[in-house]
Amino acid sequence: MIKFFAIPAHDRRLIPEGRLSGPMPWVIAIMIFLTVLAAAAGLAMTRAVGDVSDELSSRATVQIIEANPEVRGRQAAAAAERLRAMPLIAEVRVLPPEEIEALIEPWLGTQDLADDIPLPALIDLKLARVATDAEYQTLRRALAPIAPEARVEPSSGYIAPVISLVRSFQWIAFGLVALLALATAAAVIISARSALNTHGETIAVVHLLGGTDQQISRLFQRRIALDALLGGIIGLIGGAAIIWLIGTQLTALGSGLVQSVGLDWWSWLIIAAIPILGMFLAMVTARWTVVGALKKIL
Amino acid sequence: MLDEIVRFENVGLRYGAGVETLADLNFTLYPGSFYFLTGPSGAGKTSLLKLLYLSQRPSRGVIRLFGEDAVTMPRERLPGFRRRIGVVFQDFRLVPHLSAFDNIALPLRVAGVRERDLETPVTEMLDWVGLGDRASARPATLSGGEQQRVAIARAVIGRPEILVADEPTGNVDPDMAIRLLQLFEALNTLGTTIVVATHDIHLLSKIPGAQMMRLEKGMLADPTGSLRFPPRPKDQRQ
Numbered sequence: 001m002i003k004f005f006a007i008p009a010h011d012r013r014l015i016p017e018g019r020l021s022g023p024m025p026w027v028i029a030i031m032i033f034l035t036v037l038a039a040a041a042g043l044a045m046t047r048a049v050g051d052v053s054d055e056l057s058s059r060a061t062v063q064i065i066e067a068n069p070e071v072r073g074r075q076a077a078a079a080a081e082r083l084r085a086m087p088l089i090a091e092v093r094v095l096p097p098e099e100i101e102a103l104i105e106p107w108l109g110t111q112d113l114a115d116d117i118p119l120p121a122l123i124d125l126k127l128a129r130v131a132t133d134a135e136y137q138t139l140r141r142a143l144a145p146i147a148p149e150a151r152v153e154p155s156s157g158y159i160a161p162v163i164s165l166v167r168s169f170q171w172i173a174f175g176l177v178a179l180l181a182l183a184t185a186a187a188v189i190i191s192a193r194s195a196l197n198t199h200g201e202t203i204a205v206v207h208l209l210g211g212t213d214q215q216i217s218r219l220f221q222r223r224i225a226l227d228a229l230l231g232g233i234i235g236l237i238g239g240a241a242i243i244w245l246i247g248t249q250l251t252a253l254g255s256g257l258v259q260s261v262g263l264d265w266w267s268w269l270i271i272a273a274i275p276i277l278g279m280f281l282a283m284v285t286a287r288w289t290v291v292g293a294l295k296k297i298l
Numbered sequence: 299m300l301d302e303i304v305r306f307e308n309v310g311l312r313y314g315a316g317v318e319t320l321a322d323l324n325f326t327l328y329p330g331s332f333y334f335l336t337g338p339s340g341a342g343k344t345s346l347l348k349l350l351y352l353s354q355r356p357s358r359g360v361i362r363l364f365g366e367d368a369v370t371m372p373r374e375r376l377p378g379f380r381r382r383i384g385v386v387f388q389d390f391r392l393v394p395h396l397s398a399f400d401n402i403a404l405p406l407r408v409a410g411v412r413e414r415d416l417e418t419p420v421t422e423m424l425d426w427v428g429l430g431d432r433a434s435a436r437p438a439t440l441s442g443g444e445q446q447r448v449a450i451a452r453a454v455i456g457r458p459e460i461l462v463a464d465e466p467t468g469n470v471d472p473d474m475a476i477r478l479l480q481l482f483e484a485l486n487t488l489g490t491t492i493v494v495a496t497h498d499i500h501l502l503s504k505i506p507g508a509q510m511m512r513l514e515k516g517m518l519a520d521p522t523g524s525l526r527f528p529p530r531p532k533d534q535r536q
Contacts, residue, residue, distance in 0.1 A: 201391065201393075202393050204391075205391050205392075205393060205404075206404070206408060207377075207380075208351065208352075208353055208380060208385060208391075209380065209381070209385075209404055209405045209408050209452075210377045210378065210379075210380040210381030210405065210408050210409060211377060211408045212374075212377045215408065295373070
């Protein structure tokens, strides 16, 4: 890469350069800005899906459905004891009635529900590892003699549709990144062709004096790479500012899945690399365009 | 040393689907010789020169250049051959945003000559064409004659084996025309083969040893007078 920027000043003068003078750097800046946002969204969703999946795939809930509160309490205590003895179970927590009421409060209000509606007893399980369907069957069989109406529900089942939706958004975001890369390449092709037309006479002269395709294309590569890098940095700064702003607002919401939407250090590293990747894309596209055009002349 | 530097065999050139601009060209150019290429406007002089300086491939025939087949030569090898040919274009084709110095230095830079080795030859060349005090001038600020001299200096700075010049004296006064021809002659005595396309029949008498090739309607014609066709080697001349 250094080779491309190490072109002697007199050679650089063959194709006059003006930083941020043409539309190219600004087009790249907009493309990189949008790419940064799309990539950040994709990466944040990847992390959120990963975190939630990891968390929920090793959790399960046992519901003990029994109308008689005393029997229900006894069954819940016995079930909890039985579960604690199983090696698959890492942690058992019987939810107190107040907590269960708090869970359904958003739907059924704040009245004293326990007296009117027979709420099931809930046991929150943290598993030692991700359990298979067969292990869940074993769990159910173990609880059947203690609490015949007990239901064992893997937590991942509740949120599977949400995860699936988030995954769709994640692929849409990465699809957008790919489309923006294509659009950037198209912009570079147009820019390179325009530069070839503008400097056609100079190129023809250098060509006839014995200049090689590589010598000529290097001049364009360098110019377009620098334009792309400058535009990319501008786009990155803009995109990073928006991500930071959205991140601050999401953190303030402070709830479940939304809170886990964030960026790791490696995500930031990928985002920071986008202008560099954009520059390489621009450089390769410019070289391909210029060499292709030069091959049409003898 | 090659006993022939250029050979055309049944060469024809056609642009697109039109009639042949050049047809049935058969001639040989010998190292160290001086040739004038004459003929009326539209006879195909510039097209023939384009074939010589590898800007165009012929539609048919064989062109041997420096002993190699220039028609089937891979494109990647052409730059190396072009560096052995100096060209003075009819319309000069100077790079407008470069100074006279940088325009003249261009062939050397293209050939990879180090910057510290450029100063002396380019300055000498500027002095040679009488533009020592215009080194930093851009083409737009130079007169037609000055631009032509910069174009000539650029063509000869790399000490080409062949110098091809298309109407090199068209924009200069008669005195400067003679001076430029003397420059070509000096280069010729150093071993460069010179091909000068010109309308100006008076120039022909200024280079006593020169031979003439006359083009008419795209074909080589027998010239009149003391000059002969086809050209033959210098050492066989009377």
